[in-house]
Amino acid sequence: MLRVSSTGTEVADPAYTxxxxxxxxxxxxxxxxxxxxxxHTPAFVPVGTKATVKTVLPESVAALGxxxxxxxxxxxxxxxxxxxxxxxxGLGAFMNWRGPTYTDSGGFQVMSLGAGFKKVISMEATGTPxxxxxxxxxxxxxxxxxxxxxxxxxxxxxxxxxxxEVSMQIQHQLGADIIFAFDELTTLMNxxxxxxxxxxxxxxxxxxxLAEHNRLSVERAHRPQQALWxxxxxxxxxxxxxxxxxxxxxxxEADRAAGGKGFGGYGIGGALEKDxxxxxxxxxxxxxxxxxxxxxxxxSEPDDIFTAIENGVDTFDCVSPTRVARNGAIxxxxxxxxxxxxxYRSDFRPLDPEVENYSSQYSRAYLHHLFKAKEGLGPTxxxxxxxxxxxxxxxxxxEAIENGTYTEYRDxxxxxxxxxxxx
Numbered sequence: 032m033l034r035v036s037s038t039g040t041e042v043a044d045p046a047y048t049x050x051x052x053x054x055x056x057x058x059x060x061x062x063x064x065x066x067x068x069x070x071h072t073p074a075f076v077p078v079g080t081k082a083t084v085k086t087v088l089p090e091s092v093a094a095l096g097x098x099x100x101x102x103x104x105x106x107x108x109x110x111x112x113x114x115x116x117x118x119x120x121g122l123g124a125f126m127n128w129r130g131p132t133y134t135d136s137g138g139f140q141v142m143s144l145g146a147g148f149k150k151v152i153s154m155e156a157t158g159t160p161x162x163x164x165x166x167x168x169x170x171x172x173x174x175x176x177x178x179x180x181x182x183x184x185x186x187x188x189x190x191x192x193x194x195x196e197v198s199m200q201i202q203h204q205l206g207a208d209i210i211f212a213f214d215e216l217t218t219l220m221n222x223x224x225x226x227x228x229x230x231x232x233x234x235x236x237x238x239x240x241l242a243e244h245n246r247l248s249v250e251r252a253h254r255p256q257q258a259l260w261x262x263x264x265x266x267x268x269x270x271x272x273x274x275x276x277x278x279x280x281x282x283x284e285a286d287r288a289a290g291g292k293g294f295g296g297y298g299i300g301g302a303l304e305k306d307x308x309x310x311x312x313x314x315x316x317x318x319x320x321x322x323x324x325x326x327x328x329x330x331s332e333p334d335d336i337f338t339a340i341e342n343g344v345d346t347f348d349c350v351s352p353t354r355v356a357r358n359g360a361i362x363x364x365x366x367x368x369x370x371x372x373x374x375y376r377s378d379f380r381p382l383d384p385e386v387e388n389y390s391s392q393y394s395r396a397y398l399h400h401l402f403k404a405k406e407g408l409g410p411t412x413x414x415x416x417x418x419x420x421x422x423x424x425x426x427x428x429x430e431a432i433e434n435g436t437y438t439e440y441r442d443x444x445x446x447x448x449x450x451x452x453x454x
Contacts, residue, residue, distance in 0.1 A: 045063065045064060045065040045066070045208055045209060045256070045257070045258035045295055046063070046064045046295075047061055047062070047063050047064070047295075047296065047322065047323065047324040047345075048061055048062045048064070049061045049321065049322055050062065050072075050433070051432055051433045052432075053340075053341065053432050053437055056341040056342070056343075057313065057316050057341065057342050057343030058073075058340050058341045058342070058343060058432060058437070059343070059345075059432070060072060060073070060429050060432050060433055061324065061345055063131070063209075063296075063324050063345070063346070065131040065208035065209065065258070066208060066255035066256060067123055067129070067130055067131045067132065067208055067255070068098075068129070068130045068131050069098075069131075070098045070099050070131055070346065071098065071429060072324065072345040072346055072429065073340050073344065073345055073346065073347075073425050073428060073429050073432075074098050074099070074345070074346050074347075074422075074425055074426070074429070075097070075331070075336075075346075075347050075348070075421050075422050075424070075425040076097070076098075076099045076100060076101050076133060076326075076346050076347060076348040077092055077097050077100050077101070077348070077352070077353065077418050077422070078100070078101050078102075078103075078348050078349065078350045078353065079092075079100040079101065079102050079126065079128075080102060080103045080106055080350065081102070081103070081106050081107065081110070082102050082107060082116070082122060082125055082126040083126060084100060084353060084414070084418065085353055085357065085410075085414065086353075086356075086357065086407065086410045086411045086414050087411055087414050087415055087418075089126055089127050089128045090127070091389065091415060092128075092418065093128070093129065093130065094389070095388060095389065095415060095418055095419040095422060096419065096422045096423065096426060097130075097418065097422050098130055098131065099130055099131040099132060099133060099208075099346075100126075100128055100130070100132055100133070101132070101133040101134065101135065101348045102122055102126075102132065102133070102134050102205070102207065103134065103135055103137065103139075104134050104135060104136055104137045104198060104201050104202050104205060104210075105137035105139075105193075107122075107134075107201075107205055108137070108191075108201050109184055109185075109186055109191075110186065113200075113201045113204035113205055114204060116204060116205050116206065117204040117205070117206065120206070121205065121206025121207075121254070121255070122134065122205050122206050122207050123206070131208045131209070132206075132207040132208055132209070133207050133208070133209045133210070133211075133326075133348070134202050134205050134207040134209075134210050134211070135211050135298075135328065136198045136202065136210070136211045136212060136213040136214065136262070137193055137198060137201075137213070138211075138213060138214045138215060138216045138262065138300070139216055139328075139329075172185065175215055175232075177232055177235070178194060179192060179193050179194030179195065179197070179213075180192070180193045180194075193213065194213070194239070195212070195213040195236040195237075195239035195240045195243065196239060196240075196243045198212075198213035198240070199213070199240055199243040199244050199247060199259075200243070200247065202257070203244075203247045203248075203251055203254075203257065206254060206255070206257070207257065208255070208257060208258065209257070209258050209260060209295070209296070209326075210244075210257050210258070210259055210260070211259070211260050211261075211262050211298050212236065212237045212240040212241075212259060212260065212261050212262050212294075213236050213240055214233040214236060214237070214262040214264060214300060215229045215232055215233050215236075215264070216264065216300060216301055216302075217229050217264060217266055217301055217302065218266075218301075218302045219266055219267060219302040219304065221266065223268070226264075226265065226266050226268060226271055227271065229264065230264055230265060230271055230274065230275055233262070233264050233275070234275070234278050234279075234282070237261055237262075237278075237279060237282055238282060240259065240261075241259065241282060241283075241286045241291060241292075241293070241294070242291075244257075244259040244292065245286070245291040245292055248292060258292075258295030258296060259292065259294060259295060260294055260295055260296040260297055260298050260324075260326065261279035261282070261283065261294040261297050261298070262297070262298040262299075262300045262328075263275045263276050263279060263297060263298065263299050263300060263301075263315050264300055264301045265301065266301055266302055267302075267303075267304050267307060267311065269311075269314050272311060272314045272315050273314050273315070273317070273318050275315075276297070276314075276315045276316075276317075276318035276319050277318050279294060279297065280294075280318065280319060280320065282294070294323070295323075295324075296323050296324035296325065296326065296345075297315075297319055297323060297324075297325050297326070298325075298326045298327075298328050299311075299312060299315050299325060299326070299327050299328065299344070300328045300329075303330075305335065308330075308335055308338050308339065309338040309339070309341065309342045312327065312338075312339055312342040312343065312344060313342045313343070316342060316343035316344075324345045324346065325343060325344050325345050325346075326344070326345065326346045326347070326348070327339050327344045327346075327347050328348060329348065329349050329350075330347050330349055331347060331348075331349030331351045331352055331421055332351070333421075333424060333444065333445065333448055334445060334449070336421075336424065336425060336428070337428065337441050337444075337445065340425075340428055340432075347425070352414075352417040352418055352420070352421050353414050353417065353418065355367075355417070356410060356413035356414040356416070356417040356418075357410040357413070357414065358371075359371035359398070359402045359409070359413060360413075360417075361382050361383075361395075361398075361413060361416060361417065362383075362416070362417050362420040362421065363382065363383035363386065363420075364383055364385050364386065364444070364447050364448065365383075365447055365448070365450065365451070366447075366448055366449065366450065366451060370382070370395050370398045370399050370402065370413070371399060371402045371403065372399075375395040375396060375398075375399045376396060376399050376400075377396055378394065378395040378396050378399070379394045379395070379396050380394060380395055381393070381394065381395075382394075382395060382398065382413075382416050383416075383420070386416075386419070386420060386423070388415065388416060388419035388420075388423075389412075389415050389416075389419070390412045390413070390415045390416035390419070391416075393412055398412060398413060424444070427440060428440065428441070
């Protein structure tokens with residue numbers, strides 16, 4: 032759809048076009064068109080939490096083939112503040128990124144701060160369900176109620192309040208092409224009763240997000256139009272996942288019927304059991320429109336990526352490739368290894384002899400030295416390599432769907448990658 036801005040220019044809403052389908056699965060290729068360019072899907076979206084993919088230049092991320100980046104509304108709200116980024120012309124202009132951008136709503140931080148939980152959500156449900164996950168004597172930094180969330184800044188302890196409306200206002204100021212509805216993220220260890228209450232809370236918040244998104248889209252018509260994507264929760268429960276998807280589709284249809292923008296796509300969020308990842312994503316996609324793009328939040332392991340692609344996921348984001356790189360973990364076609372281990376001290380081979388990217392010209396021995404010497408270039412080169420590795424993995428999966436060789440590509444990649452565990 033084309034909308035006319037206050038200056039008389041036409042501004043296109045982000046849109047999605049389905050391409051080639053993967054026979055016998057929900058997998059497909061496609062194109063997400065945004066005001067700042069296209070995303071050919073499936074695609075991996077590197078995370079630039081604070082308007083930067085840590086340790087590397089935005090230009091370097093683009094040169095590696097990344098089509099979009101995702102930043103975090105919570106962190107950018109606290110620093111430097113959404114008004115600064117708005118004044119700069121939006122997230123892309125602020126960080127000198129020329130392509131499409133995403134922002135998440137801050138829901139992940141609500142969970143992690145409120146529950147005193149680990150940064151990485153467990154993909155396994157072990158132990159007894161417990162809704163008070165404030166172990167280890169940590170102070171709960173956020174409190175969820177039906178209207179929103181009150182939290183303390185992890186930077187200075189100052190008090191703040193997020194509601195669905197506030198999240199929309201922040202994300203509109205940040206100016207990303209694709210933004211997400213404010214939701215409550217639960218864990219696999221929350222009780223069934225809490226999951227049910229949380230799901231209804233997230234549904235009601237989604238209604239408020241749509242209303243505020245529509246209001247702001249008119250008020251800020253001089254800015255490039257943004258697509259709001261709904262977020263589906265429900266943890267490991269089939270009935271809750273399906274209900275969440277159906278509810279959001281119904282909300283979107285009703286909003287469009289009333290003249291609103293509706294949801295431009297959907298994020299599949301929350302904790303996902305690794306062994307049931309494909310099944311859970313499949314439940315959700317059974318209920319969602321085929322012509323709507325789907326994003327899987329926080330997934331980047333190769334086996335999970337292939338599983339998600341085959342079940343209809345179009346884009347992914349995860350901090351893992353960059354986070355592990357900063358600790359010396361290197362992805363290779365023969366598995367992941369840690370370049371700081373002693374055996375790489377005099378290993379002059381490239382990080383992966385069969386992978387060509389900017390870091391290919393540097394040896395394992397050199398990176399080993401950089402990490403041991405605590406030189407900043409070590410994490411930079413490792414990050415460039417890992418981002419390139421995952422971006423290329425997904426790009427080749429997309430190409431394989433289009434040329435009919437997907438199964439062969441997947442099987443060979445996974446055979447090599449998981450054949451052994453390297454130290």
